[in-house]
Amino acid sequence: MTRIVYVNGDYMPEGDAKISIFDRGFLMADGVYEVTTVIDGKLIDFEGHFTRLERSLGELDIANPMDRDAWLEVHRQLVGQNAVDQGMIYLQVTRGAPGDRDFVFPDPDTTAPTVVLFTQSNPALVDSPKAKKGIKVVTIDDLRWGRRDIKTVQLLYPSMGKMMAIKQGADDAWMVQDGAITEGTSNNAYIIKDGKIVTRALSNDILHGITRAAVLRFAREAQMRVEERNFTVEEAKSADEAFVTSASTFVMPVVSIDGTELGTGTPGPLATRLREIYIEESRKAAI
Ligand code: PLP
Numbered sequence: 001m002t003r004i005v006y007v008n009g010d011y012m013p014e015g016d017a018k019i020s021i022f023d024r025g026f027l028m029a030d031g032v033y034e035v036t037t038v039i040d041g042k043l044i045d046f047e048g049h050f051t052r053l054e055r056s057l058g059e060l061d062i063a064n065p066m067d068r069d070a071w072l073e074v075h076r077q078l079v080g081q082n083a084v085d086q087g088m089i090y091l092q093v094t095r096g097a098p099g100d101r102d103f104v105f106p107d108p109d110t111t112a113p114t115v116v117l118f119t120q121s122n123p124a125l126v127d128s129p130k131a132k133k134g135i136k137v138v139t140i141d142d143l144r145w146g147r148r149d150i151k152t153v154q155l156l157y158p159s160m161g162k163m164m165a166i167k168q169g170a171d172d173a174w175m176v177q178d179g180a181i182t183e184g185t186s187n188n189a190y191i192i193k194d195g196k197i198v199t200r201a202l203s204n205d206i207l208h209g210i211t212r213a214a215v216l217r218f219a220r221e222a223q224m225r226v227e228e229r230n231f232t233v234e235e236a237k238s239a240d241e242a243f244v245t246s247a248s249t250f251v252m253p254v255v256s257i258d259g260t261e262l263g264t265g266t267p268g269p270l271a272t273r274l275r276e277i278y279i280e281e282s283r284k285a286a287i
Pocket of ligand 1: 035
């Protein structure tokens with residue numbers, strides 16, 4: 001089955017999709033993105049992703065090319081046309097293609113944003129073999145820019161970080177700034193000690209994860225204790241449990257940090273329970 005993608009108002013087979021070489025997303029990483037998960041053919045936390053998209057665009061002074069209902073319609077069309085049961089929808093908005101390269105932003109009246117969406121099916125999203133084993137992380141310096149709260153497409157350092165982890169036989173990297181963990185390469189990071197969940201507070205240092213917001217809400221509703229503050233690498237290594245959250249991995253247990261096993265070296269009970277709650281509640285609220 002040929003995948004149908006969306007480019008600037010049109011649905012087409014992926015092989016027919018074309019973007020200008022002058023697109024500022026391509027030349028300057030001048031664009032933002034969102035990833036929304038699909039379970040049972042329905043969208044998880046669409047409102048959260050739409051709200052963050054609006055904020056990211058606003059911070060970069062790019063006009064939102066579509067209203068909420070139009071975005072929702074494109075998401076639903078792509079899920080339907082590609083028969084996605086479990087998977088993701090990737091969306092990207094760039095400042096467009098002004099027809100030449102220039103550091104100065106183009107006039108938005110003559111250069112429209114470029115909008116691209118495509119789907120990725122993943123039948124093993126809910127019943128993930130990785131979630132049963134847990135993942136191993138290594139720590140690396142956080143060398144990203146200072147506006148990590150904006151979900152831009154400049155993902156080179158996170159991608160390099162992932163490769164550094166893989167070269168060391170791990171699955172992912174946790175990034176460190178001034179001795180404290182910021183977040184994972186593509187997820188928010190948490191530790192659990194004596195039943196208390198600790199994760200870095202929101203600021204420009206981390207992406208404000210949509211899954212993070214939902215998971216912390218569910219944790220508090222389940223009477224789990226949550227502390228939003230910095231935590232060090234040493235504190236993380238002596239934690240009872242750890243996990244990461246993202247739209248595409250939900251709650252993913254972490255079983256070792258820089259080769260130090262946490263607890264029994266298997267997914268911890270609280271992380272496992274939070275994953276179950278998150279999937280159950282998200283399924284109920286999906287649209
Ligand atoms: N932090 C970073 C750096 C990310 O790239 C992501 C997701 O891509 C997240 C956190 C998790 O965000 P969300 O839960 O909205 O997927």
